[in-house]
Amino acid sequence: MLRLERVHSHYRKIEALKGVSLSVREQSISCLIGANGAGKSTLLMTISGVQPVSAGRILFRNELINRLPPEDIVKRGVVQVPEGRRIFSHLTVKENLLLGAYLRNNRNEVAACMKNAFNLFPILRERQAQAGGTLSGGEQQMLAIARALMGAPSLLLLDEPSLGLAPLVSAHIMRIIQQIRDEGVTILLVEQNAQAALELGDYGYVIETGRVVLEDRAAALLKNEKVKEAYLG
Amino acid sequence: MDSLLDQSSLFLQQLVNGITLGGVYALIAVGYTMVYGVIQLINFAHGEIYMLGAFLAYTMVTLLGLPFFAAFILTILICACFGVILDVIAYRPLRNAPRLAALITAIGMSIFLQNLALMIWGSQIKSYPREILPKIFYQTAWSLGEATLSWLQVFILVVTVVSMAILHLIIHRTRIGTAMRAVSLDKTTSALMGIKVNRVISFTFAIGSAMGGMAGILVGLYYNAIFPTMGYIAGIKAFAAAVLGGIGSVPGAMLGGGVLGIAEVIGAGYLSSEYRDGISYAVMIAVILFKPSGLIGRQIGEKA
Numbered sequence: 001m002l003r004l005e006r007v008h009s010h011y012r013k014i015e016a017l018k019g020v021s022l023s024v025r026e027q028s029i030s031c032l033i034g035a036n037g038a039g040k041s042t043l044l045m046t047i048s049g050v051q052p053v054s055a056g057r058i059l060f061r062n063e064l065i066n067r068l069p070p071e072d073i074v075k076r077g078v079v080q081v082p083e084g085r086r087i088f089s090h091l092t093v094k095e096n097l098l099l100g101a102y103l104r105n106n107r108n109e110v111a112a113c114m115k116n117a118f119n120l121f122p123i124l125r126e127r128q129a130q131a132g133g134t135l136s137g138g139e140q141q142m143l144a145i146a147r148a149l150m151g152a153p154s155l156l157l158l159d160e161p162s163l164g165l166a167p168l169v170s171a172h173i174m175r176i177i178q179q180i181r182d183e184g185v186t187i188l189l190v191e192q193n194a195q196a197a198l199e200l201g202d203y204g205y206v207i208e209t210g211r212v213v214l215e216d217r218a219a220a221l222l223k224n225e226k227v228k229e230a231y232l233g
Numbered sequence: 234m235d236s237l238l239d240q241s242s243l244f245l246q247q248l249v250n251g252i253t254l255g256g257v258y259a260l261i262a263v264g265y266t267m268v269y270g271v272i273q274l275i276n277f278a279h280g281e282i283y284m285l286g287a288f289l290a291y292t293m294v295t296l297l298g299l300p301f302f303a304a305f306i307l308t309i310l311i312c313a314c315f316g317v318i319l320d321v322i323a324y325r326p327l328r329n330a331p332r333l334a335a336l337i338t339a340i341g342m343s344i345f346l347q348n349l350a351l352m353i354w355g356s357q358i359k360s361y362p363r364e365i366l367p368k369i370f371y372q373t374a375w376s377l378g379e380a381t382l383s384w385l386q387v388f389i390l391v392v393t394v395v396s397m398a399i400l401h402l403i404i405h406r407t408r409i410g411t412a413m414r415a416v417s418l419d420k421t422t423s424a425l426m427g428i429k430v431n432r433v434i435s436f437t438f439a440i441g442s443a444m445g446g447m448a449g450i451l452v453g454l455y456y457n458a459i460f461p462t463m464g465y466i467a468g469i470k471a472f473a474a475a476v477l478g479g480i481g482s483v484p485g486a487m488l489g490g491g492v493l494g495i496a497e498v499i500g501a502g503y504l505s506s507e508y509r510d511g512i513s514y515a516v517m518i519a520v521i522l523f524k525p526s527g528l529i530g531r532q533i534g535e536k537a
Contacts, residue, residue: 048424048425049424050421050424050425069429070424070425070427071424071427071428071429074425074426074427075427079425080425082421082422082425086419086421086422088414088415088418088419088422089418090414090418091411091414091415091418095411095414098408098411099411099412099415099423099426099428100426102408102412102426102427102428103427147426151426151427
């Protein structure tokens with residue numbers, strides 16, 4: 001569904017991605033694990049068209065998307081939940097959700113989509129008139145995911161959804177991610193919590209200093225000695 | 234003065250004049266504050282858009298012989314386009330450059346536009362010829378004691394209030410308005426939502442410039458004086474109003490404009506009219522010293 005071929009990306013002169021190749025199969029959960037600064041977030045930002053690709057290709061459903069502006073990528077159904085949730089703090093929960101549906105014109109569909117989001121995260125229905133910034137960390141993460149779902153994604157890019165959350169909340173978010181996949185949305189999950197990610201995922205990539213150094217089925221990576229040593233502790 | 238007006242009438246008259254002037258400052262200040270809100274740039278060329286508004290309407294009513302209200306509407310539309318052009322040619326190429334570069338460009342555009350106006354219209358002070366303006370403007374709409382309110386002042390106040398109300402609706406009730414607020418909080422995440430960030434920024438310039446141009450016409454009418462450097466002082470005062478209210482906050486700009494207008498007129502009335510401009514500067518300095526976030530601005534240092 002999504003394929004990256006030797007993707008390079010730079011921040012001025014610093015090369016953050018040094019030829020990353022990976023592919024994400026339809027209806028799967030693919031995980032990207034690695035340390036801080038390995039290039040995981042950069043990778044998602046290049047897929048979303050926010051960070052420019054300096055060499056290589058990104059294909060979505062066999063179409064080249066690495067020269068498209070972010071809005072065209074969202075329009076094709078590739079939507080990101082950014083690291084740190086990045087809720088519009090002064091806007092209400094409802095406004096945040098509506099921004100997720102910014103490119104959709106059919107009001108009935110958007111309303112139905114919001115109803116689904118509220119069913120998935122009932123707390124958001126209660127809080128819909130509240131400013132996004134007043135929500136707790138877990139609630140903000142739910143809002144960030146719900147906001148992305150408002151864009152009717154076929155591929156959801158999740159960047160560190162469990163970051164800074166209590167273990168119980170984080171486990172709840174992981175279950176929700178599985179539920180979203182079961183409803184037919186393909187998922188590319190970036191996580192520092194490698195254990196949780198690999199338990200959830202189907203396939204995994206290990207990324208170090210801008211390169212994919214290892215890839216395998218998630219279950220196999222969980223047993224891999226090197227992965228155990230470096231990421232599972 | 235006491236022989237002409239009794240004390241309470243004088244105060245009332247100053248208050249009415251102050252509110253009228255304050256409304257105009259608020260109109261200009263909104264343009265500063267909205268642009269600052271979305272790209273953290275003090276658009277120093279904004280005062281020149283205001284000046285161009287006054288001149289364009291002047292040319293339309295004198296040279297082209299358009300009726301006043303047609304010239305009014307047309308000028309506002311052209312100023313909106315100017316705002317977009319300004320953004321696209323002067324500021325957009327510098328979007329990822331250091332903020333100082335854009336600020337210097339803004340000052341450059343301001344000087345350029347002032348001199349362009351000087352070339353086109355000359356340095357002579359122009360005024361809208363009375364005979365082609367609606368006669369009612371100069372009649373008294375309301376008087377109490379010896380204080381009077383002219384229909385021109387009523388027109389200025391109505392235009393100000395209506396456009397502020399429309400602006401409020403745009404910002405809070407429309408899709409583009411929500412996008413503007415989103416872009417002012419976080420551009421990257423806005424892009425991830427599919428918002429065309431550059432288009433939203435241009436739209437912000439369009440709205441701000443439309444209101445600035447409108448203010449130019451209103452002041453041209455009120456003071457009967459249009460000249461190429463009129464945007465400089467007005468721009469600084471509106472900037473002071475925006476700072477007073479809290480730069481980046483639209484209600485703040487409205488409040489700041491009102492307060493500054495009243496302070497200026499009353500100060501000029503009771504102290505000396507020579508202190509007129511000084512009052513604005515004093516207000517700006519006091520705000521920066523004692524309450525840099527302004528009357529209702531966001532807390533400085535808060536992560537947006």
